[in-house]
Amino acid sequence: MKLLQNRPYIGFVLPGFVLYTAFMIVPLLVAIYYSFFDWSGLGPMTFVGIDNYRTLFTNPRLSSVFWNALGNNAKMVLAVLCIIMPIQLLIAYSIDIKVRGYRAFQLIVFLPYVISPTIIGFFALLVFDPNLGILNTIFDALNLEQFRSAWFGNPDIAFPLMVGVIAWQGIGAGMLIFLANLKEIPREIIEASIIDGASRWRRFIHIVVPSLLPSFTNNIVLGTIWAMVQFDIPYIVGGSQGGVDNSVDFMNLFFYRFAFGGAYFGETSMGFGATISVVLFFIILLVAVGQIAFLRRYENR
């Protein structure tokens, strides 16, 4: 009790610290430990050194699934950074300059963000189901059979469709981060530039974009993490195998199959699952640290 009286912060911080450490931080480290074992999750653990890693990278059957999933995550990162983020900025900017109906746009663009992923998955099935879906029904009704498609059943277009569905749900978050940043730009600067007669485009490039570096940093880092840990919608729409021909497979799904889904051996493989999550962890660590270091340098200039 004496200790708590002299150092009251201990009593405040300790409970949260214990919970956070036990369920957030320690598991990340223990996952590294598990990755060196062959373990089904029950029964004895056999130390196998780096065998799990070797299997992941070199076993012909598994590594092709691994590279495909990782490749999809990489494509997702690119889609977030090169397509989704510019759109988020464009919408945020339009709302900030108060185009007609901007309040409704802000609400409705953000709305899907609060909808549960299972319902988003249901929306996707409702629109794209080959037999019952709205799109094929419309094409039938208009006698446009040539536009009918298996949609998610067609591995050539499943991935871009998935990007679209994921973007539709999540686009509002980054958009709002840009918007919050846009509102912080001092009005006087904008007004001065209007009085000086700068065109909208020049104003955007020379005044708005340079002021947005903090939100760019945030959106790039958060967007990358978002793309790297995709699970819910691909799993709900494409199943645990990640769609036809693994077309919408992602690292997190690949991991889930081993950890909980009895992927290939008919039983779960905790050791191998842990290996996948560790690889994912280090990729996120590298990418995020690299991005932050790079962007910090930019911000300081």
Add this chain to the structure above:
Amino acid sequence: MARRTYLDRIRASRTPFTVAIVVVLTLYCLIALFLIPNVMLSSFKTRGELINNIMGFPHAFTLENYVTVLVEDNFIRYFMNSVVLSGLALTSLLFFASMTAYGLSRYRFRGRDALQVYFLLGTMFPIQLGILPIFIIIRTLGLTNTFLGMILIYTANMSLAVFIFSKFFRTLPYALYESARIDGAGEFRIFVQIMLPMSKPVLSTVGIIQFVLIWNDFYMPLVFLTRREVRTLTLAIFRYLSNFLANWHLVFTAATIALVPVIVVFFLFSEQLVAGLTAGSMKE
């Protein structure tokens, strides 16, 4: 609501660019404005009618699906599960996160800065990355298929909440704390009786965004809640979806039941939601 100033009108002045933006955004918003009401309306259609009339008003409103979903398929139970779990987890998260943040921002002590950074790590590394060891811990404690296990996990995922609370507590005047001390109040009493009541705005900001995240969470229930009695609404809808053809008419009803509370929260508290989402993004 401030009136548009002259310069506002210049900024938004109609150009081909703004016209195009408005058109495209309108079309984009039509997706949500079509899908959500369509699902709600279709929840009143019979299975037979849905096949032929997927878009549009139901010919005859029927509550048949609601009876099937809520009573026969136990959605009342799943709905209550979601309410109870979200409520308890949210209370626990708000309590522990605010307490931690208060300790980290009110007092000065050695290692405080390092601890603040430590509590931020969770924003970089999603809790899913450690799910395997978490699973083993929860199983060892005998907490699979219990709400207590879920509450522990949701509470531990406190980085963002701690960050937002810390930022707020730093703005509370120190004099307030000192005068309470002089009046002889204990540290914890000062926190509960003086600081927390002053924190209502930030409690609602953090609370509403976290409520939405917990209410909608799919991953943790998928891993930990395998038994029927503890199933949440999100998970129950997923079970329907995995047999889509058989349950197709019921999914509309189940989705409506899950959508209505969230949409009500959304329109009532959209400002707090936006604040909660962006509060964590402004790091300085």
